[in-house]
Amino acid sequence: MIVETDCPFCAIVRRETPDAREVYRDGHVVAFFPLKPATLGHILVVPLDHIPDIWSLDGETAAHLARVTLRLSHVVKCAIAPEGLNIIQSNGAVATQTVPHLHTHIVPRWSRDEMGRIWPTETSYSETQKDEVWERLRHECRKVGGE
Template identity: 75%
Template sequence: MVVGPRCGSIVTNGCPFCEIVQREAPDTREVYRDEHTVAFFPLEPATLGHTLVVPRNHVPDIWSLDEETASRLARITLRLSHAVRRATRPEGLNIIQSNGKVATQTVFHLHVHIVPRWSTDKLGRIWPPETSYSETQKDEIWELIRRECGRVVRE
C-alpha cells in the first residue's frame, strides 16, 4: 500500500478502484466525490444508472472495514440512492455489497452497488425461488450465529 499523491488516501497498486480514487482511470464516469468516498458508473452496468460507491481508502472487503468508514459509506449510499431514484425513476432498487470470489466480488476493493431496477431489465432474480434446508440445519446455524452475536455486544 502507498499513500496517494492527490488525496492522501491509502491506496493499493494495481487496484482498479484505487486508480479511480486517484483519478488515474480516464474512462471513469464519476458522479460523486468527497473526502471519504467516490461514486461512479461501472464499465459494464447491470442497468442504466447502476452506480458504485467506494471508500477512498483501500479496504478489500467488509471484514476489513472499520465502523467509521462503514458509517460514512452507508450515509453516502443512502443519499446517492435517492439521487439515482430521482434521476432514473426506477420501479425498484437493489443495494448489493459482495465479499469474496464465491459471492461474485471481482474487484477486491470494498464497493456498494446501487442498482435501479425495472420489470423489463435483464438482471433477473437474485435469490433462489426456494431452498431445501432442514429445520435442524436452520436451528443449528441460528444457534451458532446467536452465540456469535452475543460476543459482538461484548467486544
C-alpha cells in the same frame, strides 16, 4: 490515503482512469458507473482508502459509506425514476466480488431489466440445519453485545 497500485478502483480514486464516469466524490468515498453496468444508472460507491472487504472495514468508514449510499439512492430515484432498487455489497469471489476493493452497488431496477432475480426461488435446508446455524449466530451475537 491507502491505495494499491494494481487495484482498478484505486486507479479511479487517484483519477487515473479517464473512462470512469464519476458521479460523486467527497473526502471519504467516490461513486461512479461500472464499466459494464447491470442496468442504466448502476453506481458503485467505493471508499477512497483501499479496503479489501467488509471484514476490514472500520465503523466510521462504514457509517459514511451507508450515508452516501442512502443519499445516492435518493439521487437515482429522482434522476431516473426506477421501479425498484437493489443495494448489493459482496465479499469474496464465491459471493461475486471481482475487484478486491470494498464497494457497494446501487442498482436501479425495472420489471423487464437485464438483471434478473438475485435470490433462489426455493431452498432445501432442513429445520435441523437452520436451528444449528441459528444457534451459532446467536452465540456469536452474544459475544459482540447483541441480546
